[in-house]
Amino acid sequence: MASSLSSSSSSSSLKFTVRRSQPQLVAPAIPTPHELKLLSDIDDQEALRFQVPMIQIYGKQASMAEKDPVEVIRKALSQTLVFYYPFAGRLREGPHRKLIVDCTGEGVMFIEGDADVTLAEFGDSLQPPFPCFDELLYDVPGSQQITDTPLLLVQVTRLKCGGFILALRFSHTMVDGFGYQQFMNAWAEMARGATKPSIAPVWRRELLMARDPPRITCNHREYEQIQDTLPSSNHNLIQRSFFFGRLDIAALRKSIPQHLQHCSTFDLITACLWRCRTKAMQIEANEDVRMMCIVNARGRFNPSLPVGYYGNAFAYPAAVTSAGKLCQNPFGYAVELINKVKGEMKEEYLQSVADLMVMKERSLLFTTVRSYIVSYLARTNFRVIDFGWGEAIYGGVAHAGAGGFPAVSYFCSAKNGKGEEGMTFSIFLPAEAMERFTKEFNDMLRNQNQPQSTSNFIRSTL
Template sequence: MASSLSSLMFSVKRKEPEMVSPSKPTPHELKLLSDIDDQDGLRFQIPVIQFYRNDPSLAEKDPVDVIRKALAETLVFYYPFAGRLREGPSRKLMVDCTAEGVLFIEADADVTLEQFGDALQPPFPCWEELLYDVPGSQGVLNTPLLLIQVTRLKCGGFIFALRLNHTMSDAASLVQFMTAIGEIAQGASEPSILPIWRRELLNARDPPRVTCTHREYELVPDTKGTIVPLDDMAHRSFFFGPSEVAAIRRLIPPHQRQCSNFDILTACLWRCRTIALKPDNNEEVRIICLVNSRSKFNPPLPRGYYGNVFAFPMAVTTAGKLTDNPLPYAIELVRKAKADVIEEYMHSVADLMVTKNRPHFTVVRSYLVSDVTRAGFDEVEFGWGKAVYGGPAKGGVGAIPGVASFYIPFKNAKGENGLVIPICLPFEAMGRFVKELDNVLENNHVQPNSISIVSSL
């Protein structure tokens, strides 16, 4: 059922954006990004948002002042974030550690946290008011690497919204930085995990040698349009709790039921989405599963490393094979793609980047999924307790709508723990997607209205 969140309207009063610089002098130097960091597919800004309740015992403390001061102190340790990206020969990105600072906005909203309701999930109402797009700040090069807005709410709670230049860090690394701000906001003199740069650990080898198959970087002609129409998109979020996952599992023979929830949900959503978009049967369709590869390295990457450490492994099939075969066919494709990611795979990606001019991953008829349930956004504290919601602010990746979904931890109104998954599709395709997903759950003994559309815009 649709939430009233989509109709919530409020206004935000913002002060002029300011620059927050490190509170102490920091080194002025050039620091190269890794060859994983500076690929084309990460050259965009990614937004996250955190909602916090009022704590009456902290009535004398202003979250804006606390976070602004803690940010300046944290930037002493994470001083590259206060610099600017430059591009060198062969499109190589580097940070000019200028200590110019990050953009910071102080704001007040005439709304309470309670008015957002139980369905506190993307897409968020009045999003542009909660993280103001400062003119001239959207570029990748020569602009602030972080934009932060702290918005006080009428109830005493607040919203912390952040936009990051993705070439600098992935989700796990960003949480490490945000946690450091929170620790210093609560009185620590330094972060519990000190940041480590060491980006050369994920640089290309000399000479580079691409040893693995990387279909995610194939040049694919966009013969029929990636997703059409781009100007008539529907954004919805869907809740998957224990009963929904169990219903999908009933489609799988007993010998395959050891599959993870991620594998099952990804295969199901990819199949339903493909049916909804109605490509020709002979058209190739692709699933990209973001894989955090930190655990793949031996010796391990140093604790505190805060670069990008994930891969975009891809499975490819035709639309006809995906939709005509039962769900286990798609599950095996997903599992195989994920299993391909080992340490050698990451080195091979870095080598491909320098030999192929840092290409973008293939978006043509692709669906990208990213599981952020273990990233820890909801664990970040600034002194007011854990976030009521913490995580991605949107369901897309980069400038291309409809390509990506995040898997976000969520507890519904019944107290069930599950996932909320934002989906973006053309308006008519969204109707077909909902119907197809309804059919999957209804035919497997879950009432169709148990598909909770927790928010819709």
């Protein structure tokens, strides 16, 4: 499965190289506690044992002309690690595959780079997938391991125009999207001169440990093990990005019945993608298809998880139906399925997942057969992370796919070429399926009585 993401084709004409320094370790600015910290039983499940690539793109800022972004960001990182010192440690695997953070204070990996290219040369490529991403984030040999390696890999690349790109990879076992945003905000605050984060980090991973004895109390269809009778379609994949604007969302909402008008933007766009992707893949009508919805559980606890908790606090309950029902029923059918499965996410559901992980010794992987996963990160808006150079031109996940599983899309806050606020997502599909998906996606928006869709195909390729 891990090899499938590397087979995407490229149509971007922009090619460049980055002159890089040797990777170095950035340690906390002052000594930090040397101790062992257990990850939660949600953190260390098999599905999260990978590193997530992120990217922040910043333009030139006249008021920062005398400042070197590499030095500012490196120093602020060292200061931030004083408060988030577990990130400066290393993961170890204990009995029953339990992951433990050894807070050694060794630091995270940092690379300085210079590229002979301007932001203007990227054109409309300032959305995933990014040209020459392997130049913007050097894959240091051995750095993608889960244990005994730095938990954060950072590269800051200066551009010829005065802008810069911050690309990084973080271990998903340490944080989820909200936790990552909290860490990044703290880092940016330190870069702007703060002496401590405005939100103090909270570890408290014991809050999401399995019960003793563990007991499964919910139906977890996201973990059903299914035999795939068809040959793999994860070959010769390409990636394209698409944009959802305000009018696109309004158009989708017009097409659902009154009793579903309470449904969220997430429900609408997830249902839209699920239908379009299923049609594009030409799945047999009698075959079951799954949409796993990543749902944040922070506000679903009583009492809520503490402010500042930066561990993983989500599950991905699965909506399941046949391909025929999904594609032949009105659009509201898919929306209702998504809305219903999201409603299953309560404190008890996440507790049941933690118990399941312990009972299976963390080795259980989600169902990959005819499955699709959507993560809605638009609410976190990584573009507002300001290291002193203002809002990012793009901030978010660097490409679709996760941990070698290509059928994962992330929604990130973005602007389109006309300056309209909205969100972008990218998707991996075989070339022929991608053409069908593009047509289904555009037709679906066009058919919702919208005079002119603001949705636009942004770019293909990784």
